[in-house]
Amino acid sequence: MSDKEGRAPESQKPLVVEKPDDTSKIGGMVSMEINERKVQVPLGTTILEACRQNDIHIPTLCHHDDLCTAGVCRVCVVEVEGMRTLQAACAYPVTNPLKIKTSTPLVRKARKHIIDLLISEHYGECYSCFRNNNCELQSLAKEYGVDHYNFGHVQKPRYEIDKSSFSVVRDLDKCVLCKRCVRTCIDLQEVGVLEAIDRGDKTRIDTFMDKPLADVICINCGQCINRCPTGALRANDPRDEIWAAIDDPNKHVVMQTAPSPRAAIAEEFGIPAGKSMTGEMNTAIRRLGFDKVFDTNFTADLTIMEEGTELIIRLFQALVEKKEGVALPQFTSCSPGWVKYLEHFYPEYIPNLSSAKSPQQMFGALIKTYYAKENNIDPKDVVSVALMPCAAKKFECNRPEMTDSGYKDVDFGLTTRELAQMIKEGGIHLPEMPQTHFDDPFGDASGAGLIFGATGGVMEAAIRTVVELVTGKKAEDLFENANVMPVRGFEGVKYAELPIPVVGPVPEILKALVPNWDWLKGATLKVAVCHGTANAKKVMDDIKAGGKFSECHFIEFMACPGGCLGGGGQPIPTTPEIRKARAKAIYTEDESLPLRKSHENEHVASIYDKFLTDGPCGHISHKLLHTHYTPRGKYID
Amino acid sequence: MLVMEKNFLQEEIEKLVETFGNSRSALIPILQEIQKKHHYISEFAQQEVARLLDIHPVEVYSVISFYAFLSSEPKGRNIVRLCQTITCDLAGKYSVAKAIERELGIAFGETTKDNRISLEYTNCVGMCDQGPAMLINDKVYTRLSPEKAVEIINEIK
Structure with missing residues (x-):
């Protein structure tokens, strides 16, 4: 079951051809003609991969580098000489010499048609969506010049938004059935929360017996959110509550920041992956109105002491x-x-x-005990926010056992995306910020953390x-x-x-x-x-x-x-490339x-x-x- | 569900898995057998099948929701499926439908209180030359009139 392609019955498997180990042998490379340009690719390369290797743009939607081939959205269709119909580039392995064309009138019309059809089923206004400007459907619509709804448009929401989970919010009206979340949950994570339910125009991506997300077996990892091309899946956003706490003069709002957000937050401001912005982020967080900013790496160090001793x-x-x-x-x-x-x-x-406990929860317990006592602050006035790269941390801080300080140890889990949003709302462009250090008494932590x-x-x-x-x-x-x-x-x-x-x-x-x-x-x-x-x-x-x-x-x-x-x-x-860049950072x-x-x-x-x-x-x-x-x-x- | 019922069901599904094997392609035959006996596949049964085939419960539910002859909601002992496609419609499906509804006192999509009959629409059953047509369980009835349909319905146990 853990083998990605091995799950489906033989008849439903996407056609995958093993690439040869040694491409210099006879039959290792196949010659192709892409838009009249002759290229050589290893046997079994898909048309999509071949085009990308040769810098030829093919639009995609259901394809994701982390996931197995699905070939369900058809946005990537190309013309293959000798074939009666257009072929999905992502699901077509090259095994014999091919001539393909990626920009003919037929291809253009077909892709536009497909995008029009996808949009006709997609309910919602872009400007009130958290994926505005970072939505794959939106950019496809722009790329293919959609200026009106050729096939009509959904006028009313058809589903209720599922807000039952502490971590993941599902809005099925924005779903375009690309099944990336299904493949993420089943293949990548082996949890199996989501699948396509019903058929035909009633098809939707839903949980076991259409139960709310909080009632099924979901580990809250949020990987589905990261794979979703639209705004159908998003994290449970606590920004409003945090702004309210910042505005309340009686509250002492502190933020602890995990190691991963600082290595990735720059991406939200248009900087390529792989640049850490620790110091800039600290300044920005203070400028938003947080009273203190701490380094979760301190409790990561503490975790090593505790876990190591254990x-x-x-x-x-x-x-x-x-x-x-x-x-x-x-x-x-x-x-x-x-x-x-x-x-x-x-x-x-x-x-x-x-x-x-995890570093987040250790810190939460220490802030409302040790820190509050050292600084003569009533722990009930402390609002503790945790900046995390994680959706599951939102669930973790709501676990009933996480109240060892006598209060809720961590009040809110905030994701990297949400902090970037808050920084933007605060009128701040992160890369312009001066660099500052973390606050005492926890200070700067070690590289191990x-x-x-x-x-x-x-x-x-x-x-x-x-x-x-x-x-x-x-x-x-x-x-x-x-x-x-x-x-x-x-x-x-x-x-x-x-x-x-x-x-x-x-x-x-x-x-x-x-x-x-x-x-x-x-x-x-x-x-x-x-x-x-x-x-x-x-x-x-x-x-x-x-x-x-x-x-x-x-x-x-x-x-x-x-x-x-x-x-x-x-x-x-x-x-995968972005993860490598972040790790390097x-x-x-x-x-x-x-x-x-x-x-x-x-x-x-x-x-x-x-x-x-x-x-x-x-x-x-x-x-x-x-x-x-x-x-x-x-x-x- | 009572613990005893659960145990019986568990045993039953284990036997089915023994018969059909535990590969993914055994899923549909197993579900069909459960459907035949219990007239639906309960949440518990779905999870048991998932456990024994080492797949996720939601995948079982996905398959059940895809196929019209499998159901995750309790159904009557007999299922009457009236063809709703265009030729049966032109041949007088509407009056047949009304007559059946009146006779049973339920609408399409519902089940009689005594669990005797569930009433449903189906798409084309391939009897376009002999419409209106209906299926009762596996059997086809053709050239229906309102009277004939009521007569047939009343014979179902």
């Missing part, structure tokens, strides 16, 4: 005390989409999940810290420039082994937990990293079957492909920071000194920084 405790219990039933491997719990996925599909593995935004980042941050704490050596001695390359990159599942040849003295902060490190001498730490819940399913099934991942000690899971930088709250579009910023290891962050040390006085995984930290999970199961009532 791992050491579990290993100690299993290896030295020989306790029965210690839940290993330990899973990370930073990604709320992944946490909900596990609660639904593998509830029996909840003990393996680290009990440490920063790379939480990329897949493999949590693992790398943990390795940098664990290696130094256990061996007493510098991470730079073991990895060049402290870059843990084996866990980087966009491979779906990564596996690495780290031998521990020598051990050092136990650092002060952990003395209460372990007497010495001798029991780790000569051991090999086995870790794995995976991103996208389809890959998580592979790893979980392997663990269930007792495969190699069941012998791991620590596994990082991220619900979204690419990790947080490809999250459901990030600027649209998100493609994050890793470059990490290397430029003076501080690159969580345990070296002095603010972290000072909070253990002043507030969480019984150390990592101690009593106070358990109350504020750890949580519990709910087995949800996969049955829908």
Whole structure:
């Protein structure tokens, strides 16, 4: 089931031809003629790919680089010599010499016709839509000069907007049935919330038994929002409430910012992907009226301390005390989409999940306790906003158990897109802002916290810290420039082994937990990293079957492909190239920071000194920084 | 649904999966068998089928909603489907429809209170030369008049 093209029955599979490994062999390359230009392409390349490689523009709508071929919208039709009808370029693999034409009168009329038909079913006004100016249907309409409704237009809404979910809002009236969300949810994420329901003119994309989104098994990852070409799917937007809080003089509004938005927000202001705007964003956020802006990387560093300590405790219990039933491997719990996925599909593995909260929720708990106390602010007047690249964080901050400060720990989850919107509304052009730092008492955090935004980042941050704490050596001695390359990159599942040849003295902060490190001498730490819940399913099934991942000690899971930088709250579009550029921005910023290891962050040390006085995984930290999970199961009532 | 009912249904579906296999192409035969016996495919049954075939419940629902002979809502023991396509319409479908509605006291799209009959329209059943035509379960009745239709309906158990 996890094989993308393998799901459909033979008769319904799109025609996919494997590309040869060695194109220099006979039959490896096929010659094509595109608009009378002769080109050579590898066997099995689709017409669309061939055209793009040769800089020939073909409009698309249902095609997305992350997803399998669908060929349902027909916008990409081209003329193929010898064929009676026009062919969809995205679904036509080249296997024999072809002559195609992409700009004949027939093609032009057909495409215009198709776009007219799509628009006739699309209800809504562009200027009140959040995708205005960033809508693929709108740009197609402009490209093909739609100036009136050839086939009429929907006059009244046909569906009610589904606002039941904390994270995702569905407006079926804007849906053009491209099925990108269906392919995202089933193939990319293996969750299966959406499918085409009914047939003919009644066809719509809906949930199981047309239930509201909050009642079905949705992990709130928001990947569907990032794939939707129109405004049919959007995040649940808290901007109005946040503006109201800013306008209220009695409220102290603070913002924590996650590592991924700063690497992507520039895209919303027309700058190509791959440029971080941390300092500019800080200034802009203050100028909008937020009282303080904090760095979520501080609690990312704290997460490493808590989660790392938890791992050491579990290993100690299993290896030295020989306790029965210690839940290993330990899973990370930073990604709320992944946490909900596990609660639904593998509830029996909840003990393996680290009990440490995600950085967002740790920060929320600290702001309304530690920060409020230090600054003599009544926590009930604090409005805590979390800037996240994520749709699931909106659900996470509404979990009933996330009230350990005595109040709702985080009041609102705000996505990168929504902050960019607020900045624009505030009359600010982000790139013009001067650069400023984060506010104290949490200050600037380490690069280890920063790379939480990329897949493999949590693992790398943990390795940098664990290696130094256990061996007493510098991470730079073991990895060049402290870059843990084996866990980087966009491979779906990564596996690495780290031998521990020598051990050092136990650092002060952990003395209460372990007497010495001798029991780790000569051991090999086995870790794995995976991103996208389809890959998580592979790893979980392997663990269930007792495969190699069941012998791991620590596994990082991220619900979204690419990790947080490809999250459901990030600027649209998100493609493999854009994810690579964002990752580069994050890793470059990490290397430029003076501080690159969580345990070296002095603010972290000072909070253990002043507030969480019984150390990592101690009593106070358990109350504020750890949580519990709910087995949800996969049955829908 | 009672726990006992659920258990029976579960067992039944497990047997069906044994018979037809657990590949995706076994989905329709399994659904047809459930439909035949229970006159609809309940939410629970859909999720059980999904679990056993290792697909998502929404995919099962998608298939059921696509096919007119599968239903996710409870239906009567017998389903009367009157052809609504143009030749049957010209041949006098309207008066036949009215007569059936009057006789059963329900409108098209509804089911009688005793669950005896569900009334539906269908598109062309290929009996254009012998209209008006209707299907009762799998059987075709042609050249209907209002009287004849009522007579046939009253014979259904």
